[in-house]
Amino acid sequence: MFEIHAGLFNYWAAIALMMVGFYIVIAQGNLIKKIVGLNIFQVAVFVFYISMGKIDGGTAPILGEGIKVYSNPLPHVLILTAIVVGVATTALALALVVRINRSYGTIEEREIIEINHAADHDEDTRL
């Protein structure tokens, strides 16, 4: 069975990495760690895309004499821009974390929820 599916190993590796990132995002309470988890997920998706563009015996898509087979350049273009956009959005997320830390004094999800609950409770008792 393993021989039949050997050509799918690249997808499975990407999925395994994706799931590690996904687990960090949903199970861990620290906001910075959640962002790292999102990054792991993101890179896994990039690997998935690039591995689809690979052709056996192909070379990098730069035109040259006597080269017949090139790997597919389209995923490369998409992922190239996605990486830079990814770091820009990561910076935005980190800015939000800094702002949250300034307002709440913590970057743990559970403590933030507790502070919010306490604030709600205060309002209720005041009314």
Added chain:
Amino acid sequence: MMHQKSVLRVVSKLLIPPILLFALYVQFHGDFGPGGGFQAGVIFATAFILYGLIFGVATARRVIPAAATRTMLSLGLLLYGGTGIWSLLLGGEFLDYNLLASTPSAGQHLGILLVEFGVGMTVAGAMTTIFYTFAAQTLGGDDTPKEEV
């Protein structure tokens, strides 16, 4: 404390000019080898970030002020959009480079050059601006009072 690390200071002084040169090489050689505006912008920003980390952000701001990085940020996008508008004015479609010069191939070459340069400027400006903004927070330190929610 940062100012005592003389090895770092000397090595980074040696490294920064080649980094800037390499960024320009990546920017304008991107047609022929791997590279292009996105990578060049990031490498260009890295030089300033390295400088800011070693010599302090205040010194880096004197070399390239925050207003300059913000101008770069917007000018790059304007250059990209402007190239598109230019081709519109010449009677073509948006971002149709064939009309920018006398022959289509020269036009394509010019268009790609302008567009990649725009991308490079925006990315370099964005990364340096983001770094400055984060670094400006640490200058405040912990002594500033926390804002009320």
Added chain:
Amino acid sequence: MAGTAISMLWLRDLFAVVMLSGIYSLFAAVLYVVMDAVDVAFTEAAVGAGISTVLMLGTLALTKSKERAHKKISYGPLVLVLLTGGVLIYGTLDMPRYGDANAPIHSHVANRYIEKSGSEVGPPNIVTSVLASYRGYDTLGETAVVFTAAIGVLVIIGRRRKNKKDTPQAPKTKEGSTS
């Protein structure tokens, strides 16, 4: 690569986690070179291992570098993750094999790029031709996203310096112009 990812899961020292995420990016860049995506590898090495590590360290300096103690394994999310992974792996069974030249992804627009970009656009680097010429609209949008993200960072945390300008005891804010 999976090793670094899993150690990021266990470690509670956020400094080590950030460093590992840089190493993870470098591993990814190596993988891209193996799969012929030299441009992508270049970007990943510069961006993933360089800039984002610096930004994350900057954030750590502003917040806390230790994570609060937590349960080692939470079973609800674990089950959910395993379930999702299982479904995704089931989905790959019909996918084309790695390196297959007849896969659907290679039979449409990519051939046009490879055969014609030399004469239609010019640069030998096909990735550059596609990025700047064939898909110029797309790249314009991506550039706008980078621009917007930088503006967003300025709006979210750049404003504090304006407040601080009012207080006289902040000497360093004079040099940079404020937002």
